[in-house]
Amino acid sequence: MNAAPLNLIAELTYRCPLQCPYCSNPLAFREYRESLSAEDWGRVFREAAELGVVHVGLTGGEPSTRKDLEQILSHAQDADLYAHLVTAGMPLTPDRLSDLAALGLRSVQVSIQDADAEGSNRIAGTRSFEEKMAICERTRSLGLALTLNCVLHRDNLASVPEVIALARRLGADRLELANTQYHGWALRNRAALMPTRGQLAKASAEVKAAQKIPGGPTILFVLPDYYADRPKPCMGGWGRLAMVVNPTGQVLPCHEAGELPGLDFWNAQTHPLEACWQDAPGMKAYRGTDWMPEPCQSCPEREIDFGGCRCQAFRLLGDSSATDPACAKSPDHGLIVSAREEAEAEVDFQYRR
């Protein structure tokens, strides 16, 4: 029996007022039907809690585009889940956030795209920075935990010191500086987003210096796979710790796995959630280590990185069962090396539309 997941990532919608070029939502996000009502989500939450889940991330897309977010949150509270909201800061308003806090919301992650309005609005493709700041301030004044998230890439890596200063000014508890992972729109924009090694080294040193200063937020700095020698344990391992339910009700090991061909995932609207998690062929396909090819199978690190990211293997190699090419041991690692070399070129963003 596989261990129970702890975290449910509830993708309530793919709608979002922002158009970030690094969005990891599916390229064809408009073709996905939003088919779970608030009551349906309530049932998913109850089944998830029975399975062992304790934390739910209400995310998207932008979850506050849903008019029934309050009901959805109430269902999470009734199911004894710790409710966390991941928001772009709009169309959520501070007063609506106060209402959500009164209904039991515990923590909020607000995304910014850069340290100031000009940069953030440009990357988001939408004027949104002032709205984000208002949500951060209300989060703090409500006594909720605040995470500030900034996805990093070549266009904003130079702003890392200013992003850290902003997080301190806002009183954020955590700051996530996550370098772009190349899925969805980000893969399409890879050449425009990929940082140079020099940019990354500078930002990394700035983060390390900031982490030594007491009193500020906990700072997480996630290196891009493309500049690491080993892949990340994607989602902590396939079907191991976290479960994603997407806007159509499909139950997945990560938000992108539904796009992998040939994998049969089940839907929470038609199957019990436990069966979707335990028994769906897609969930079982890459769980554990038995599925691994060489060089993963004999690698001493196979239970550290769990073979890396299946979606990355598929996107780059057309084979989701291959060793993640981000690993320097992969015979296809040359693809990653050549993508790093592309970072020297000047390329424009293609906005998510």
Place this chain on the structure above:
Amino acid sequence: MNPDIDTQNRPDDRIALSPHADLKTRKEGDILVLPERAMRLGGSGGEILRLCLEPRTADEIIAELSQRHPDVSDLTSSVGAFLDEMIELGGLVRCSEVSS
């Protein structure tokens, strides 16, 4: 062990569960939940954190556990190390450091 929480029973040395943390119980046991993180608590982790639902000093927590488990030796260092680890993780906070 951190001398800040291992020495005298001063009132400002009390520690408590973080206002952002929750203790939940599922069929596999106790789980500490924090913003964007959750961790299963092995052994008596849940019992110790439950004692922190009300602010207490480390000495008070150790004294209470010693009373409950008189046959367990070396509680002081193992519980102290656990409390330190939880403070580092953000699951516990020193009451003296909680603003407002």
